[in-house]
Amino acid sequence: MTxxxxxxxxxxxxxxxxxxxxxxxxxxxxxxxxxxxxxxxADQATxxxxxxPPHQGVIEGAAPWHQGGQRFLLHLERGGLGLALTTASAYxxxxxxxxxxxxxxxxxxxxxxxxxTDLQLVVHEALANALxxxxxAVNATTSGSVEDMLRFCELVEDALADPARxxxxxxxxxxxxxxxxxxxxxxxxxxxxxRAGRNADIRPHGLDLIAGSVHALRRENDGRTLLLDVTLEQxxxxxxxxxxxxxxxxDDNPFNCRMLExxxxxxxxxHIRVANDGIQGxxxxxxxxxxxxxxxxxxxxxxxxxxxxxxxxxxxLSDLPVLFITALEDAKSRTACFAAGGNDVIxxxxxxxxxxxxxxxxLQNALLxxxxxxxxxxxxxxxxxxxxxxxxxxxxxxxxNAIRRRTGLSIQGVVESSSELGGDFWTLxxxxxxxxxxxxADFSGHGLPAAFNVFRLHVLLSRLPRRPPPPALMMAxxxxxxxxxxxxxxxxxxxxxxxxxxxxTLTYAGAATPPPVLIDTLGRASFLDIxxxxxxAFTDPDYDEWCVPFPPGTSLLVYSxxxxxxxxxxxxxxxxxxxxxxxxxxxxxxxxxGTILNRFRAHIPxxxxxxxxxxxxRRPFDDQxxxxxx
Numbered sequence: 088m089t090x091x092x093x094x095x096x097x098x099x100x101x102x103x104x105x106x107x108x109x110x111x112x113x114x115x116x117x118x119x120x121x122x123x124x125x126x127x128x129a130d131q132a133t134x135x136x137x138x139x140p141p142h143q144g145v146i147e148g149a150a151p152w153h154q155g156g157q158r159f160l161l162h163l164e165r166g167g168l169g170l171a172l173t174t175a176s177a178y179x180x181x182x183x184x185x186x187x188x189x190x191x192x193x194x195x196x197x198x199x200x201x202x203x204t205d206l207q208l209v210v211h212e213a214l215a216n217a218l219x220x221x222x223x224a225v226n227a228t229t230s231g232s233v234e235d236m237l238r239f240c241e242l243v244e245d246a247l248a249d250p251a252r253x254x255x256x257x258x259x260x261x262x263x264x265x266x267x268x269x270x271x272x273x274x275x276x277x278x279x280x281x282r283a284g285r286n287a288d289i290r291p292h293g294l295d296l297i298a299g300s301v302h303a304l305r306r307e308n309d310g311r312t313l314l315l316d317v318t319l320e321q322x323x324x325x326x327x328x329x330x331x332x333x334x335x336x337x338d339d340n341p342f343n344c345r346m347l348e349x350x351x352x353x354x355x356x357x358h359i360r361v362a363n364d365g366i367q368g369x370x371x372x373x374x375x376x377x378x379x380x381x382x383x384x385x386x387x388x389x390x391x392x393x394x395x396x397x398x399x400x401x402x403x404l405s406d407l408p409v410l411f412i413t414a415l416e417d418a419k420s421r422t423a424c425f426a427a428g429g430n431d432v433i434x435x436x437x438x439x440x441x442x443x444x445x446x447x448x449x450l451q452n453a454l455l456x457x458x459x460x461x462x463x464x465x466x467x468x469x470x471x472x473x474x475x476x477x478x479x480x481x482x483x484x485x486x487x488n489a490i491r492r493r494t495g496l497s498i499q500g501v502v503e504s505s506s507e508l509g510g511d512f513w514t515l516x517x518x519x520x521x522x523x524x525x526x527x528a529d530f531s532g533h534g535l536p537a538a539f540n541v542f543r544l545h546v547l548l549s550r551l552p553r554r555p556p557p558p559a560l561m562m563a564x565x566x567x568x569x570x571x572x573x574x575x576x577x578x579x580x581x582x583x584x585x586x587x588x589x590x591x592t593l594t595y596a597g598a599a600t601p602p603p604v605l606i607d608t609l610g611r612a613s614f615l616d617i618x619x620x621x622x623x624a625f626t627d628p629d630y631d632e633w634c635v636p637f638p639p640g641t642s643l644l645v646y647s648x649x650x651x652x653x654x655x656x657x658x659x660x661x662x663x664x665x666x667x668x669x670x671x672x673x674x675x676x677x678x679x680x681g682t683i684l685n686r687f688r689a690h691i692p693x694x695x696x697x698x699x700x701x702x703x704x705r706r707p708f709d710d711q712x713x714x715x716x717x
Contacts, residue, residue, distance in 0.1 A: 090143070090163040091122035101125035104148045108160065123163060129176040131185070137170075138189035140196065144169035147176055150256045155311055158271035159258035167262025168193055174222040175253040183211040186259055190268070197263055198444045199319040206317075209297045213272045213313055214259055216294055219243060221276030221311065222255035267302060268317040278309035332450055333358035333375060337368035337391065338383040338412070347381055347412075350439055354447060365389025365397075372398060377407070378453050379446065384413040384424065392427040399428035406456060408449040412437065470507040477508060477538055480545050482515050490515065494523060494588055495709070499680040500702040509698035510537025510579075511647055512544060518555055521588040527702055528622075529580040529600070529647040537698070540579065543572050558583040558596035559632035562619065566598070566630075569623035578621035582645050586637055586704070593637040596630050598622045601648050604670050608640035608708075612670040614663070642705035644670055644679065649697035655690040679703040 092110035094101040105112050105125050124137040129147045137145035143163055150173050159169045168189055170182055187207040194200060219225050223246035225239070247253050258273040294313075298304050303316040334356050338344050344361045351359055360375060362368040364386045372380070384391040391411060398404045411424040414435040424432045431445055482490075487498050502511045510530030518524040526548070530540040547568050555561055561583055569579065582603060584595040595603075597617035606612045615635065620628045637643070646666075653660050661669070661683075669686055673679045680701045687699070 090160070092146070093122045093124050095124065095126040098125065098127035098148060101127070101146075101148050104146070108146075108152070108156075121166070123169065129170075129172050129180060129182075131180050134170065134180060134182060134185045138168060138185055140192065143167070144171075144260070146171040147173055150254045152256060154275050154308065155256065155273035156258050158273055158312060158314070159260040162260035162262035162269070162271065165262040165264065167260060169258065169260035171256060171258050173253065174218055174255050174257055175247060177214065177257050177259070178218055178247065182259065183207070183214045186210055186214075186261075190261055190270075193261075194263075194268065194319070196448060198321060198448060199263065199268070201268060201317050201319055204300045204317045209301060209315060209317070210259070210270065212294060212297045213270065213315060214257070217257050217272045217274040217276070217313065221274035222257060223247065223252050224276060263319065266319055268319055270315040270317065272313045272315075273308070274311050276311060278311050328454070329355045329450060330357040332356050332379070332454075333360070333377040334379045334381065334446075335360050335362060335368065335371050335375070335377040336381045337362045337365065337371075337386070337394065338381075339363050339386040340383070343383070343412075347437075347442070350442060351381075351446065354443065354450075356450075365391060365394030368394050369397060372404065372407070379408045379410065379449055381410050381412055381446075382429070384411055384415060384420075392423060395424075395427040395429055406453075408453055410445060410449060412442075473535075473538065474504075474508055477512075477541060478502075480541065481513055486515075490523065494521060495707060496523060496586070496588075497705040497707060498703070499678055501680050501684060501700070503684075503695055503699045504533075505649075505694050505697050505699075506533050508534055508538035510541055511698040511700040512541045513645070513700055513702050514545075514548065516548065516551060516555060517553070518585055523586045523588075524555055525582075525584045525586070525645070525702070525704065527582045527600070527645045527647070527700055529698065529700065531576070531578050531621075533698065536574075536577070540569075540573060540577060544569070544579070557632060558585055558594055559630040562596045562598055562622070562630040563627070566622045566625075566628065570626055573623040578624040580648065581622050582617075584643070584645075586706075588706075591636060591638040592634050593643065594632060594634045596632045598630065601646060601651055603646075604644040604666065605635065606642045606644070606670055608638060610671055610675070612667045614667075637706060639706050640708045642675075642679070642703060644683075645700070645702040645704075647698060647700040649695050649699040650683070650687065650701065653687075653691055653696050653699075660687060660690040675705070675707075679705075 090110050092105040092112050094105060094112060102112060110123065121141045121143055123143045123146055124133065125146045125148055126133055127148060129145055134145055136142070156171065159171055163169050168186070170186055172182055184207065187210040190206050190210070223243060225242045225246050255275040258271070261268055261270045294304065301315045302318045305314050306312060307314060334351055336344050336347050336359065338347070348359050348361065360371055360377065362371045366389045368380070368382070382391040382395060395409050398407065408430045409428060410431045410433060411429045412433045412435060413420065413424065415421065416434060421432050430449060433442060433445060481500060481502060491497055498515070500513050502509065502513065504511070510532055511528070513527040516524040516526065528541070528544055530537045547565060556564065562581065565581070580599040582595065582597055582600045584593055586593055595615070595617070596619060598619045599621035600617065602614040602617045604612050605615050616633055619630045651659070651661055651663065651666060669683050670679065673682045680703050683701060
């Protein structure tokens, strides 16, 4: 098999390197087919991209090739995977992890598993042995003590600081050979010859961890090449796994249909249907919804290409596996099958083992996709239920209307989450006749963790006495509770206010919350003084308390930091000056929350980048008369 190479645009020297290695160069990076990527410098992103199907791996062209790489090239020729990296890159980017993950996919696609071997452990130990004891020449053992381990790490870091050693190449590759997976690690170290004495196991240090989990372990090239053979087993699902599966065969040749039907039955497929052309095939798909389609190309009335193009226009059928079976062998015809929407192409005359292997793989993938979709739908439904539950924690319109009738206060609030669930929350609590308490919280993070913390806070608030303590004391009590409940790094920004309608005051305390806006009786807006550490972050901090006039005609705007920290086009959507202007431009009888939210959405449509809370409490000029009348 010819090994193709795709040369990175920023690495023109890669062309000469590929030619020296005997690779066929390919300049089409969009559709390279199976190829190895030749790049100047490797990182995690390029490693993962270069190991994703149909790619075969990555060659980092930063160092010359000598004393190694032969097994690497051989494995690529056999259709395997490979990484050719400098020691510095392989060590820094933890190359063993993406390579082991790619190996698992490589084996799965080939229909194999290695149940008795931990591939990630095998690859990690083999690569570490080549890097540390080979290229970096760190020939030290450790007793396992902390001091020895620290000294060992220092030796490795010192070796990596040496450009000569850090620049040595290491080749990590693997390919299926017979009934085994052969893994090779080649280095450019000084080589290794076993010798008698106390340190006889220096070079193969760590390999005893994996020797028992591989079929064979041997060395070549004076110890610079380590070969590991891993026993493989055919990956099969029990026959009953396909008992409910439905396959549609579309072919105008009755003999081909009978042969394919008999072949597919050996997999235990429960439902097999046949259509003789593309029109019948589309009708059968509409009526029976198969799990996989085996499709001939050349048929009367409607050929397979047109049939596939039409079914792909239906969004519901976009994931339906379609395997073309064709006698057309030229590359253009096979490409046309994929362009029409096919998932795979099987050549005629068919090889029974190939057909079974490909059908099995696509059915397994389809079953996994069905499970994934079912899981995704279940999670979506559960998240929607959780979101509805979280929304029920804030005061309802009925509750707000009752408060307005009792106190005259007009209250509007909204919480918009940046994901299905969020960490923002606001509520009101009774604090005596003609008194009203208000709390707004913004927990760090998003999603489920933040939402769980909202529920925790709601439970804590439900335990408050009928006459809650003053805001600063209440803040301290909540902090003590949350400090024991929240994980390290979790905290909450909180505002607590107490409105006394008899005295006409607002008493409040804050915990790392942005300063609320007070709009006075003349319509002038200003920020309130506020300060305090976040809840749940520190043990027994002090919280200050402020008191400001809150006569009729005054209103209060409380908000979370998403309002004043969100950006659009590299600029703040709502800085401090803009917020004050928006507050003063809203008519007294208008909905300030709706006005500000609409202006915010004009710059950031859809979900906000962070959870957003807006809460406006207005005390009308005639609130005393309204409250007395009710």
